[in-house]
Amino acid sequence: MTDSTLQSAATDDAEGMSYLESVPRRLVTLYLPLFIILIVLLFPFYWMVLTAIKPDEQLIDMNTYNPFWVVHPTFKHVSKLLFETQYPRWLWNTMYVALGATTLSIIASVLAAYAIVRLRFRGADTVGVLIFFAYLVPPSILFIPLASVIQAYGLFDSPLSLILVYPTLLIPFSTWLLMGYFKTIPFELEECALIDGASRWQILVKIVVPLAVPGLISAFIFSFTLCWNEFIYALTFLQSTPNKTVPVAVVNEFVDGDIYKWGSLMAGALVGSLPLVVLYAFFVEHYVSAMTGAVKE
Amino acid sequence: MSTVQASIPARTPSADAVSRWSRVRADRNFIAVWFMLPAAAFLLLFLAYPLGLGVWMSFTDARIGRTGVYIGLENYEWLWDDAIFWLSVFNTLLYTIVASAIKFAIGLYLALLLNRNMPFKAFIRSIVLIPFIVPTVLSAIAFWWIYDSQFSIISWSLTRLGLISHNIDFLGDPNWARASVIIANIWRGVPFVAITLLAGLQTVSPSLYEAATLDGATSWQRFRHITYPLLTPIIAVVMTFSVLFTFTDFQLIWALTRGGPVNATHLMATLSYQRGIISGRLGEGAAIATAMIPFLLAAIAISWFGMQRRKWQQGGNND
Numbered sequence: 001m002t003d004s005t006l007q008s009a010a011t012d013d014a015e016g017m018s019y020l021e022s023v024p025r026r027l028v029t030l031y032l033p034l035f036i037i038l039i040v041l042l043f044p045f046y047w048m049v050l051t052a053i054k055p056d057e058q059l060i061d062m063n064t065y066n067p068f069w070v071v072h073p074t075f076k077h078v079s080k081l082l083f084e085t086q087y088p089r090w091l092w093n094t095m096y097v098a099l100g101a102t103t104l105s106i107i108a109s110v111l112a113a114y115a116i117v118r119l120r121f122r123g124a125d126t127v128g129v130l131i132f133f134a135y136l137v138p139p140s141i142l143f144i145p146l147a148s149v150i151q152a153y154g155l156f157d158s159p160l161s162l163i164l165v166y167p168t169l170l171i172p173f174s175t176w177l178l179m180g181y182f183k184t185i186p187f188e189l190e191e192c193a194l195i196d197g198a199s200r201w202q203i204l205v206k207i208v209v210p211l212a213v214p215g216l217i218s219a220f221i222f223s224f225t226l227c228w229n230e231f232i233y234a235l236t237f238l239q240s241t242p243n244k245t246v247p248v249a250v251v252n253e254f255v256d257g258d259i260y261k262w263g264s265l266m267a268g269a270l271v272g273s274l275p276l277v278v279l280y281a282f283f284v285e286h287y288v289s290a291m292t293g294a295v296k297e
Numbered sequence: 298m299s300t301v302q303a304s305i306p307a308r309t310p311s312a313d314a315v316s317r318w319s320r321v322r323a324d325r326n327f328i329a330v331w332f333m334l335p336a337a338a339f340l341l342l343f344l345a346y347p348l349g350l351g352v353w354m355s356f357t358d359a360r361i362g363r364t365g366v367y368i369g370l371e372n373y374e375w376l377w378d379d380a381i382f383w384l385s386v387f388n389t390l391l392y393t394i395v396a397s398a399i400k401f402a403i404g405l406y407l408a409l410l411l412n413r414n415m416p417f418k419a420f421i422r423s424i425v426l427i428p429f430i431v432p433t434v435l436s437a438i439a440f441w442w443i444y445d446s447q448f449s450i451i452s453w454s455l456t457r458l459g460l461i462s463h464n465i466d467f468l469g470d471p472n473w474a475r476a477s478v479i480i481a482n483i484w485r486g487v488p489f490v491a492i493t494l495l496a497g498l499q500t501v502s503p504s505l506y507e508a509a510t511l512d513g514a515t516s517w518q519r520f521r522h523i524t525y526p527l528l529t530p531i532i533a534v535v536m537t538f539s540v541l542f543t544f545t546d547f548q549l550i551w552a553l554t555r556g557g558p559v560n561a562t563h564l565m566a567t568l569s570y571q572r573g574i575i576s577g578r579l580g581e582g583a584a585i586a587t588a589m590i591p592f593l594l595a596a597i598a599i600s601w602f603g604m605q606r607r608k609w610q611q612g613g614n615n616d
Contacts, residue, residue: 034410041428044439062453112336121329134340138545140566141586144573145351168344171336200328229432231548247434251552262442269435280430284423292496
């Protein structure tokens with residue numbers, strides 16, 4: 001609080017009032033509940049990894065082997081997945097759809113967000129609110145009419161249909177996120193450029209976009225994650241096995257009566273999650289700012 | 298460039314035309330139309346139009362492969378007498394209310410824990426978000442395996458602890474199935490609630506708590522009179538999203554139970570898919586989907602007015 005030196009003031013601020021608490025008290029009120037919650041949150045992943053590398057006989061014999069551990073781990077499930085099924089193809093489809101839809105959405109969102117925040121055209125506020133409402137329209141009430149729209153355009157069973165439809169999920173979110181970023185860019189910069197004779201397009205490309213790169217990264221990776229995650233449209237629009245995306249394929253193609261399905265099912269879930277987890281590990285801060293930014297706006 | 302050049306000679310007719318053209322080109326409304334065009338095209342073609350089309354389809358007897366004819370309210374009358382539809386409404390409300398309430402409670406608690414000072418703070422926070430990152434269907438499949446009727450690790454552990462004598466059929470018994478999907482949904486939703494509320498908590502100045510402590514406030518009073526009022530706007534937004542996404546959930550149910558056993562976990566979204574796409578009765582499926590809209594509007598309205606009231610109490614907007 002009111003300490004004499006700057007240094008101690010800074011540390012004091014970071015600690016807040018935690019120095020008032022005794023260690024045992026912190027243990028019970030903070031570390032123990034946090035530990036339990038973390039265990040619960042992470043257990044399904046541990047279980048996923050463990051099952052994916054467990055030999056089949058250990059999976060179904062829970063009396064001889066401790067189910068919480070694995071002896072003689074095997075990569076059989078993963079290699080079966082990658083070399084005997086169409087999994088690489090599904091991964092490629094998912095990647096292709098996610099990248100395509102995300103790129104289209106970011107371009108559209110940058111333009112829309114700039115127009116709403118900086119061009120201040122007539123009705124800009126209304127458009128902003130409408131886009132926010134578009135964010136609230138869930139896919140589960142749209143998939144039936146969209147299926148007939150897609151059918152009418154001749155895009156049924158084509159990944160292109162997803163590339164065109166996913167932007168409706170991503171544009172509202174990215175536009176709101178980018179609006180927040182664009183608002184923080186000082187408009188004096190743009191005024192200078194306008195006086196120097198730059199067109200609106202040049203201002204956007206040469207001034208606003210370079211300054212909003214962190215926001216663009218956030219919007220990009222968050223949109224990418226949403227695409228990878230999307231299920232109901234992919235399930236409805238894609239019919240033939242080689243065209244499916246990973247989430248749909250894992251649910252539909254691996255599920256049979258076999259009690260040995262679990263190893264390959266978990267391997268499929270694990271491999272399908274890994275790209276996102278890796279991406280997340282590199283861009284944690286961007287994820288958090290994307291998630292909280294769009295909500296706070 | 299062209300604006301400056303063209304505005305100087307304004308006498309000859311051609312120059313007049315040029316200046317009008319360039320004035321139009323420099324007009325912000327005109328530019329804005331072009332800037333808005335891509336986003337508007339996507340949202341109109343693939344969001345607004347299907348939304349209207351869905352409502353229209355609910356008044357037709359459309360099936361897969363054939364456009365329907367207008368049949369008035371027949372689909373809705375049919376649904377009104379359909380016990381499975383009402384069961385799905387009940388399930389959806391139960392699922393939404395129970396899961397959202399628990400997600401809020403655990404999420405807020407976790408946010409308060411994460412907001413305290415501790416070693417490896419950033420690392421722990423990033424771990425918390427992982428369930429939100431992994432595709433829902435894939436983590437749902439992990440839950441499916443955890444809930445397996447024969448090899449469930451939960452049944453195994455409880456048996457070993459001597460608490461139960463035979464395996465629980467998590468996804469085979471109607472009530473267990475409901476509880477199981479709700480728990481999976483909570484697991485998946487808590488990180489989102491916690492991390493967004495944490496972002497709100499970090500904007501609360503620690504000096505407020507210090508002042509309150511000096512005045513003798515207990516930790517509950519600090520929460521009730523400082524944290525909660527300051528957090529209300531963000532709680533309203535987060536819970537609106539949470540309720541909307543829970544209410545319209547499809548993928549978790551589809552991966553875990555597909556609506557079974559005996560429709561005990563059918564939500565309106567899964568029933569709509571079942572009737573509309575699998576059975577091919579698009580009109581009926583669209584009617585079920587359209588029946589979700591009033592609930593969604595109610596949820597949005599409640600949170601909207603909740604936020605307005607906060608703004609009014611704080612005497613201004615929260616920008």
